[in-house]
Amino acid sequence: MTDMTTLGIAEAGRLMARGDLTSTALTEAFLERIAAVDPKVHSYITVTADTARNAARQADMEMKGGLRRGPLHGIPIALKDIYETAGIRTTGHSHLKADYVPATDAETVRRLKAAGAVLLGKLGTHEFANGAMTSDQPFPAVLNPWTLKHQPGGSSSGSGAAVAAALCMGAMGSDTGGSIRNPAGYCGVAGIKPTYGLVSRCGIFPLAFSLDTAGPMAWTVEDCALMLDVLAGHDPNDQASAKAPKVDYGASVHRPIKGMRIALARSWYERDDASMTAETKAGIDEAVRVLRDLGAIVEEVVFPDLWSYHICGRLILSVEAHAVHRRDIIERPEKFGYTTRRRFQIGAFFSGEQYLSALRFRRRLQQETRAAMRGYDLVLMASQWGPPEPADEAPVIFHFLGKPSLTMPFNVTGQPALALCCGYGSDGLPLSFQLGGRPFDEASVFAVGAAYERATTWRSRRPPL
Amino acid sequence: MSSPKAPPTLEEFRARAALTGLTLTEEDLGHLHKGYVGLLAQMERMPSCWAWAAEPPHIFRADE
Numbered sequence: 001m002t003d004m005t006t007l008g009i010a011e012a013g014r015l016m017a018r019g020d021l022t023s024t025a026l027t028e029a030f031l032e033r034i035a036a037v038d039p040k041v042h043s044y045i046t047v048t049a050d051t052a053r054n055a056a057r058q059a060d061m062e063m064k065g066g067l068r069r070g071p072l073h074g075i076p077i078a079l080k081d082i083y084e085t086a087g088i089r090t091t092g093h094s095h096l097k098a099d100y101v102p103a104t105d106a107e108t109v110r111r112l113k114a115a116g117a118v119l120l121g122k123l124g125t126h127e128f129a130n131g132a133m134t135s136d137q138p139f140p141a142v143l144n145p146w147t148l149k150h151q152p153g154g155s156s157s158g159s160g161a162a163v164a165a166a167l168c169m170g171a172m173g174s175d176t177g178g179s180i181r182n183p184a185g186y187c188g189v190a191g192i193k194p195t196y197g198l199v200s201r202c203g204i205f206p207l208a209f210s211l212d213t214a215g216p217m218a219w220t221v222e223d224c225a226l227m228l229d230v231l232a233g234h235d236p237n238d239q240a241s242a243k244a245p246k247v248d249y250g251a252s253v254h255r256p257i258k259g260m261r262i263a264l265a266r267s268w269y270e271r272d273d274a275s276m277t278a279e280t281k282a283g284i285d286e287a288v289r290v291l292r293d294l295g296a297i298v299e300e301v302v303f304p305d306l307w308s309y310h311i312c313g314r315l316i317l318s319v320e321a322h323a324v325h326r327r328d329i330i331e332r333p334e335k336f337g338y339t340t341r342r343r344f345q346i347g348a349f350f351s352g353e354q355y356l357s358a359l360r361f362r363r364r365l366q367q368e369t370r371a372a373m374r375g376y377d378l379v380l381m382a383s384q385w386g387p388p389e390p391a392d393e394a395p396v397i398f399h400f401l402g403k404p405s406l407t408m409p410f411n412v413t414g415q416p417a418l419a420l421c422c423g424y425g426s427d428g429l430p431l432s433f434q435l436g437g438r439p440f441d442e443a444s445v446f447a448v449g450a451a452y453e454r455a456t457t458w459r460s461r462r463p464p465l
Numbered sequence: 466m467s468s469p470k471a472p473p474t475l476e477e478f479r480a481r482a483a484l485t486g487l488t489l490t491e492e493d494l495g496h497l498h499k500g501y502v503g504l505l506a507q508m509e510r511m512p513s514c515w516a517w518a519a520e521p522p523h524i525f526r527a528d529e
Contacts, residue, residue, distance in 0.1 A: 398500035
């Protein structure tokens with residue numbers, strides 16, 4: 001075996017099931033790589049080496065004794081540092097929580113542990129999943145592993161960077177306005193924002209209750225599907241949790257896609273008021289060609305204007321995020337980073353009427369999107385306008401005043417959306433696109449995403465660290 | 466939306482900020498004013514009138 005850290009979850013699971021690989025050996029390989037490589041990337045805030053070694057030994061004993069908990073048994077993973085972990089500090093990448101050690105695990109963490117996953121540590125994030133990475137925060141900014149000169153995207157920055165740099169096999173992110181799909185796209189990994197309500201948010205620092213989702217990021221679509229198999233399911237402690245039927249997502253990646261109908265939302269990303277780089281556009285055009293060659297039917301469909309989703313989602317997010325953090329933003333504003341503070345403060349200036357109007361608008365957009373998708377299984381669109389910002393460039397405080405967000409439509413409608421790699425630019429940075437699905441139809445999203453990955457060679461390249 | 470057509474001046478915004486309970490520096494106020502006016506301009510795209518029973522806002526389910 002050449003390099004254990006670049007194995008996929010599915011492949012490592014097969015090797016462990018055959019007795020050709022131990023979780024202990026795999027975990028040690030990742031801990032060694034983290035020690036050697038992460039000082040350049042800064043993806044980890046906390047490495048839980050002892051906990052990981054104990055969990056790996058436990059997994060090995062269980063598997064040796066014939067107990068197989070599933071595809072994540074013995075698999076080293078990591079968590080965005082807004083997931084509460086019993087006995088392990090959970091910082092939110094903020095001075096406010098720098099020493100906070102929860103007593104219990106988030107529901108998602110409990111499920112991952114019950115499935116036998118091995119926790120390597122906690123990963124860097126935009127502060128409370130909303131700010132940017134700035135020098136007034138307690139931990140260094142995560143860098144994009146493909147160049148070490150660009151930002152990795154956010155807010156699940158450490159999750160995207162660690163997966164791409166082979167510093168864990170899978171990671172948990174969260175997505176309120178694009179925070180899984182942005183770093184997935186910029187770091188060249190796969191990341192899915194599940195349908196709102198599919199995965200519990202209990203024990204995860206909230207940002208905006210009516211938009212927050214938790215989801216997996218991994219090197220391949222298949223690995224995301226295997227993680228979602230463990231994560232999905234009703235949780236009575238999350239008021240938004242849905243009672244959706246159990247689906248075998250791992251099996252869905254092998255479904256044939258011939259005849260599947262995909263709506264191409266070209267009007268969302270080819271527009272006069274926001275420009276996309278030629279390389280990004282070419283990457284998406286080529287992805288469309290590949291999917292057509294695989295037998296999918298891809299047709300252009302006009303959806304409501306992208307700006308409508310952008311402002312609807314941004315207003316809801318700003319008001320709800322302010323409500324969540326109001327006490328701290330009033331009593332200890334100096335503890336927040338300079339971008340985070342202003343992004344949490346601005347929600348105080350909107351009226352109840354404006355917030356309700358945004359919620360009504362959301363309902364209308366949800367209905368109009370569903371109508372536009374009638375007869376189609378999926379939506380295909382861009383996930384980024386171009387490469388990420390240089391790492392040494394100061395983050396813009398109100399980033400949403402520039403171009404409309406390409407990821408917000410699926411937060412507003414609650415639909416599942418996957419970001420995946422569709423090539424590399426001349427600067428060496430990954431290109432990506434999005435596949436949006438019907439509510440609770442993650443299986444179709446995985447089927448098409450995995451078929452695309454199998455038909456292309458993009459998964460054979462890793463960051464040159 | 467029912468927001469006034471003309472965005473608030475910095476002075477008008479400062480008066481409004483005093484009612485929010487936030488502790489703001491002069492720099493905060495400048496940034497927030499710019500962000501608020503920018504968002505207000507974007508909100509012009511949202512419908513301004515809603516029927517009483519249209520799109521009830523208090524229910525959200527992704528699978529509807």
